[in-house]
Amino acid sequence: MANKLLNNNPRYLATQILNQVLNGSGYSNVLINQYLTQHQLGSADQRLLVQLVYGVLQHKLTLDYFLEKYLQQQKHLQTWVRNLLRISVYQMRYLDRIPERAIFYEATQIAKIIGGQKVAGLITAVLRNLQRDGWMTFDKLDKQKRLSIEYSVPQWIIKRLIKQVGLEKTTQILTSLNQPPKTSIRVNTAKISRSELQQQLEHDNFQVHPSAVSPVGLVIDQGSIIHSQWFQAGYCTVQDESSMLVAPALQAQDNSQILDACAAPGGKTTHLATYMQSGMGQVTALDLHANKLRLIEQNAHRLGVAEQITTLAMDARQVSQQFAPQTFERILVDAPCSGLGLLRRKPEIRYTKQESDLFDLAAIQLAILEAVDPLLTAGGLLVYSTCTIFEPENQQVIAKFLQNHPEYTAVKVQTDLALTKIHRGQFVQIYPDDYETDGFFIAALKKQ
Template sequence: MANDWKKMARGGALLTLEKVFHEDAYSNIALNTLLNKRQYDDRDKSLITEIVYGTVSRKITLEWYLAHFIADRDKLEPWVYDLLMLSAYQLIYLDKLPAHAVVNDAVRIAKNRGNKKGAEKLVNAVLRRLTSKTLPNIEVIKRINKRYSVKYSLPVWLVKKLIEQYGQERAEAIFESLFERNKASIRVTDASRLEEFKDNFQADYSQLSPVGLTKSSGRFASSVAFKNGDITIQDETSQLVAPTLDIQGSETILDACAAPGGKTVHMASYLTSGKITALDLYDHKLALIQENAKRLGLAARIDTRKLDARQVADAFPAESFDKILVDAPCSGIGLIRRKPDIKYNKDLQDFASLQAIQLEILSSVCQTLRKGGIMTYSTCTIFKEENQDVIKAFLASHPDFEQVALDHDKKDIVVDGCLLITPEQYQTDGFFIAQLRKKA
């Protein structure tokens, strides 16, 4: 039964990692596809999830360790190397797993998977050397950026950039925090029931959002409260966006880059007679917004439309909207904890082209804002080029706009009149929010 290896948890992890490393699949999507398609029990599902996320998030570190035990990586078939990497992850970081089980499974997969003899011998030899010898010490790497890169599994350019913008001490705190587990966080749709759901779920109050609850982990999506629309899954930082628009109820609002709709439905929850036009480029993403709105009983307040936000000025008359949200496409660096594959995406270094798109969107949508109207700009990145610099550049070329200073009880997230949250501060996504007003 040559395909039996696919039924093993570690075999499933290997299949997923191959998609991530060689087919540019997103780890969360590749993992969901596998778990929905194949029959694994709950224990296997959580082992597969742990191995996939762990191996992706520690990839650079694992490659460095393996380089000490493999003479020439290029001579190995890619799947053999991936198998060694995911096995090394378990042996080095998951100390509750018996080493012999990890090695035996890897050898069995190599034997069943390989077309050529010998893959299982090599896998066995490398992993046994790895378990019998002391691991090489990362701290001996002399160049500091290289050392941090290997230690925290971040590409050198990202290490450099974070140190440049945040200084060495804070940058290292950010690096450390990216390995912490992401909390599960929800928004309670009726603030008066916050305490009730806190007790029901044995959760904690959010430190940042007055309507948020958090838990170290939890399957909120399968709860009755979720199905009934009493709660919705939304990161604490994202929950700070809608309140900045100070929605009174009757406004006409544009959500320029709306999918998957977490902020759209949050804004819609403040409306009585008003309406939100929610835009996205893709049909399947617009369907997500509608699904979200329906579950929360807000579908009547939201119209979805397929449109590139850069074409808003051509599609809508001037001064059509009272308020606008631009949750701009960005590098997504603030989401690394949840989507570890982001950090290996080379395109993200191109901040100039990201900034150009962000400014194009702002310059188009601002034409449809009425005088005196406000526009909130948000991103899930923590780099100046996509945040403060975008606001500065926009204001320099749009003298009819001014910045509105934002505030928060937690003063450490208020920077340059904007809210800037880095992942180590409150163990959340990294996030940025700024606001602009069209002068009356």
């Protein structure tokens, strides 16, 4: 009965989503899409639902800091009650269009229906006390704790960032992470030019501008591209701007034989395929999960590059069992990683990852590089990329591989545009604040 009464209540649905995300049983973007499909919400309630889920995930540590002193006696507080409080405090702190009386009323009604009068009384008391006392400041916290609470990022991430890039850059990165993620698309230049697609989208009332990162990228400022005729007909695909730098780094030729060793979800795979319109070149795309390969195949058909792509379900560490030595002139290892460059797009990652994960993943990343090495021809190019920003998964992995393989040399990562904000050095490192994109790392290694 409770669910029926609350079936189309965006605050209740947001609470349900947060329960699942924060216990590790689902991803925010996937669950939001599921709930929006399953429940009949008006457009304003849909926007509120999305805003509440992402808002709480982006500010969870801050919200918990404000709530902490009111919940000290509630050691066994149910998860849904805590998330309902977080949603309410998020609205009070960050949304200025919703009156506090409406926030209190909605939270109390939800609590009463699900948990009864006692829980409703607790919710009311906490919110009223918070309203009376005002917001706690961060002034008495030490520097790292303050950054952690203020930007809602665990302290181990803060500590690593400061060590790697310094305090000023760390603060810039943290400030950028709670900005809304941009929607960017890669234009399928096999079908249309970027300028032509931009004109067509603007004609259809999209607000769009060219990417400053990739010459085949457009950024959608307003409008939902997925349901447009241009997306459905394969004129573009959704892909982050920094991810669009990977395919050019392979310097693929029209007749190249390319191995994409960790291919899903396939944005880079289909990008590589656009370099091979003669039909002579081929991208062999591997992934551990067959269902993910089916998504790559569907996307390839939509984009008209299916003939250039062959998929195979297998662990990239076992490639020598399937392919002969020196089969490929180009190999891409877009390695499984912590994903900590995606904190803006997937805010829950910051709470689910541990520092030890960086080193566990580095061992897997190095093993994949070792496995694909024999498959690369002499003179061939091996490109390693991740969507993370920390050196143990990036520079340190490449350093170990080069130490084991003196026949490889790190070469300059080729980009189509002169990107003045990225951190080049020997490799390409993009931080989330540089171009307001995902954080990314790319290394190009040439085999003698």
